[in-house]
Amino acid sequence: MRLQSLAILAALTSLSYAQNLTAFADALGSIGATNFTAIAANLNSTSEGQAVIQTLLSGRNFTIFAPNNDAHVLSYHILQGNFSSSNSSTPELVSGNSPDHTIGRSLLNSSEFVTLEGNASQVLAWTKENGAISLLNQPNNVSVINSTRVAGTGIDIYLINGVLSFPPTLSTLVSNSSNTTSLSGLLNSTMIPAADGTNQTLATVLDMQKGMTAFAPTNDAFSAISSSLSALAGNQTAVITVLQNHIINGTSVYSTEITNGASMTSAAGESLKFSTNSSGTYVTSGSTTAKIVQTDLLTSNGVVHLIDAVLLNLDTDPSAASSAYQSATSAAATMTETGPIAASATGPNGSSSTSSGGSNNGAGTLPITVHYYTMSFAAVIGFVVFGAYTV
């Protein structure tokens, strides 16, 4: 059965790939991931799955998380980049220590699930806490429990104890989180005039945005300024401006790209200034400074960071907003990923173009990481394959 599946894959490419796939499957088997062949055969039955296989066999570096037979799900388990910190046969995943995160870009880019800037693929975020590496934003805790490297191929496999799910839309994220129900209500009640004369809620407008970073005030933050807010309530223009000052338009800025002293431009065209000290990271707009209390809540079209105060800035600069959006959009079009997503040398606004995570790749290479899981026993046992498939 397994040989047959591998032979099918081999037909797509050369013998050395087949050998590498055999080595890959054997390595998966050695840590208990025996379902790879079923996954491979099933993948081949959809055009998206075939594209995934072709990509994997293209001779570039890859990091893969392979959770089940659904090609979309598989795509979200394949990361672009080399994420191992060493050349060990039991590789160690590069990871920030909590609260620092590491962000890697997957291959999931079906427009059904992902609408990021520049049609970029969705990312995964993880952190290390008490010695364990946890994948963030998962409804159930998912952590890395084992690893191995496929000799001769540069494929690193990380076992995880669960299946990764996709990020939701912004409106779903804020309405489902107990910390952001006030914001959810405000996004639902703030109306934006559409071109056809009807009104859309700001929640809908933001969900349609391709690429977006939102600094989301918690419920407590809204309660603290309830009197100022009720003074604005009748003035939709003012409410929209305040909310736009919480958003970076056209780009997803992850925590790893927010550095001390950075300045970015909000959707209202005002500066968002960032500062970090021993007590945390802060964002300032106008005369308000808020602490960033939780980062990297991923959405289908961007990222949300929770803040502990409302940025009550009524100023607006449409031309600055427009040029920031243009530069974010053009940066997104040339984005490449060779490792963890980090602050880019070209700096702020917007650019979510990324640098390599260290000494990994030269220009033009695209490493990938694979995660894999199998259903054995009563519980879901998962594993993550990170690594570089080098030819």
Ligand SMILES: *[C@@H]1O[C@H](CO)[C@@H](O)[C@H](O)[C@H]1NC(C)=O
């Ligand atoms: C994975 O393998 C187990 C047996 O090892 C089997 O029971 C299960 O159905 C397989 N899962 C898939 C998705 O093929």
Ligand SMILES: *[C@@H]1O[C@H](CO)[C@@H](O)[C@H](O)[C@H]1NC(C)=O
């Ligand atoms: C896999 O896809 C290739 C290319 O479309 C096809 O030739 C082959 O028959 C497929 N195999 C299976 C098992 O579907």
Ligand SMILES: *[C@@H]1O[C@H](CO)[C@@H](O)[C@H](O)[C@H]1NC(C)=O
């Ligand atoms: C990934 O990067 C690490 C650290 O630079 C390196 O030791 C390892 O060999 C690289 N993996 C591959 C497959 O090149």
Ligand SMILES: *[C@@H]1O[C@H](CO)[C@@H](O)[C@H](O)[C@H]1NC(C)=O
């Ligand atoms: C990584 O390890 C393998 C075997 O353990 C070795 O052949 C290879 O040269 C090493 N690569 C680097 C960059 O050290």
Ligand SMILES: *[C@@H]1O[C@H](CO)[C@@H](O)[C@H](O)[C@H]1NC(C)=O
């Ligand atoms: C971890 O993987 C190694 C192979 O790299 C295997 O020998 C070992 O049994 C695995 N450990 C667990 C706890 O599954």
Ligand SMILES: *[C@@H]1O[C@H](CO)[C@@H](O)[C@H](O)[C@H]1NC(C)=O
């Ligand atoms: C968000 O809410 C959860 C529980 O509902 C809580 O554990 C967590 O600390 C909150 N986070 C922030 C930043 O308030």
Ligand SMILES: *[C@@H]1O[C@H](CO)[C@@H](O)[C@H](O)[C@H]1NC(C)=O
């Ligand atoms: C906002 O609207 C969404 C979708 O209609 C809904 O699910 C959510 O509960 C609303 N939020 C609040 C706070 O009512």
Ligand SMILES: *[C@@H]1O[C@H](CO)[C@@H](O)[C@H](O)[C@H]1NC(C)=O
């Ligand atoms: C759109 O919203 C504005 C401001 O709230 C309101 O004056 C207008 O009547 C609304 N238009 C429609 C078609 O509902």
Ligand SMILES: *[C@@H]1O[C@H](CO)[C@@H](O)[C@H](O)[C@H]1NC(C)=O
């Ligand atoms: C609404 O707020 C805007 C922006 O602060 C302000 O320019 C405008 O005068 C306000 N309109 C009313 C009717 O208060």
Ligand SMILES: *[C@@H]1O[C@H](CO)[C@@H](O)[C@H](O)[C@H]1NC(C)=O
């Ligand atoms: C982002 O910019 C685009 C293009 O200027 C604009 O259509 C859109 O409304 C902006 N989004 C927000 C939330 O301001």
Ligand SMILES: *[C@@H]1O[C@H](CO)[C@@H](O)[C@H](O)[C@H]1NC(C)=O
């Ligand atoms: C894979 O990554 C390694 C370093 O991590 C690099 O030396 C090698 O050139 C890359 N291979 C390809 C085909 O890009």
Ligand SMILES: CC(=O)N[C@H]1CO[C@H](CO)[C@@H](O)[C@@H]1O
């Ligand atoms: C283990 C193995 O078969 N590795 C092969 C992977 O593919 C390259 C070339 O494409 C071969 O050189 C390796 O021997």
